[in-house]
Amino acid sequence: MMDTTEVDTQMGFESEEDDSDMSDEELQEAFAKGLLKPGLNIPVEEAKKFTNNVEGMKQCLSDFCKSLPWAERLDLSNMPAADIVAQAEGRQLAAESGAINAEDDFQREMFFYRQAQATVLEALPKLRKLNIPTRRPEDYFAEMSKTDQHMQKIRKKLLIKQTAMEKSEKAKKLRELRKYGKKVQVEVLQKRQKEKKAMMSAVKKYQKGMTDKLDFLEGDQDKNQKGAGPPKAQTNKKGPNAKRKFKDRKFGFGGKKKGTKWNTKESHNDMSGFRAKMAHGKGGKGGKSFGKGGKKGNKRPGKETRRKMKNKK
Structure with a gap:
């Protein structure tokens, strides 16, 4: 070619x-x-031949099994273990009757479970006979499949995810509280607008003479009294406490120190010390007015006289 x-x-x-x-x-x-050959210009692909040599595969498997001991292979083929509970109840198993439905998940999984039980019951005596331990010792140390750095990364990601979820829950609660607060605020504003509207309509009716009732004013007074707390008469009705009373009995009451110059109802109504002449400037020394037999008071000179006196100086 x-x-x-x-x-x-x-x-x-x-x-x-x-x-x-x-x-x-x-x-x-x-x-x-003969210079041109098939496939020279166009590639020709040969059909693949698939050979299913069953006998050869079985021969290879038997040779492989003969070459290695059973402890290295650990292969077992078993039928499912006997169900003692079903035998005691007199029920017939589906595995024994051969009526296992492969589409039934429960029957299929139970078949695998019983088959694993039979394998364990057969394998344990063989392993003990070969002096192969089947239990992990207490001081057994195994290499972890994941490194510490990888586990630290996973832990860090989990913490970040948990923190994000907590922040999301907190933000959700705050949004709900804000919505509730806005709802309450809207209700309060609507209530105030309604009361204001009722007040204005009552005032207009009173101004037009349609009614002579002043109930709307009494409502405001009731509100002020509710907001201001109990009246002074009720607060002062209690009097001094037990400690103050004990000290008054022991040391005596020295009298009131503050508020001695405050005016009271009795002092306001007491007119015994009132003098009209003294009150209106008609008597006493240095009076400015002229009374009967009174002296002339000091009179300021006029503007022109003051100017002349200033020039003389």
């Missing part, structure tokens, strides 16, 4: 790099000489 470059050189043709094409006649002559 010759190379394409040799064919091109023998036939006197240029390569594909020179952008030259062969004519049909030249191709026919080359094919007649």
Whole structure:
């Protein structure tokens, strides 16, 4: 089989790099000489042959099993273990009757479970006979499949996720509280607007003479009294406490120290010390008015007199 470059050189043709094409006649002559072969220009793929050599596979398996001891293979083929509870109740198992439905998940999983039980019951005596331990010792140390760095990364991601969930829950609660607060605020504003509207309508009716009741004013007074707390009479009704009373009995009551110059109802109504002349400037020394037999008070000189006196100086 010759190379394409040799064919091109023998036939006197240029390569594909020179952008030259062969004519049909030249191709026919080359094919007649045997220079062109199938697959030279178009690749031909051969069909794959699949061989299912069952006997050969079984022979390989038997040879492999013979070469290795059972402790290295640990292969067992068992039927499911007997169900003692079903036998005691007199029920027939589906595995024994051969009526196992592969589509039934419960029957299929129970079949695998009983088969694993039978395998364990058969394998444990063999392992003990070969002196192979079947239990992990107390001081057993095994290499972890995940490194400490990887577990730290996982722990960090879990903490971040937990923190994000806590923040989300907190934000959700705050949003709910805000919604509730806005709802209460809207209700309060609506209530105030309603009361204000009722008040204005009552005032307009009173101004127009449609009614002579002043109930709306009494409502305001009741509100003020509720907001201000109990009246003073009730607060002062209790009097001093037990400690103050004990000290008064022991040391005596020295009298009131503050508020001695405050006016009271009795002092306000007491007119015994009132003097009209003293009150209106008609008597006493230095009075400014002229009374009967009174002296002339000091009178300020006029503006012109004061000017002349100033010039004389």
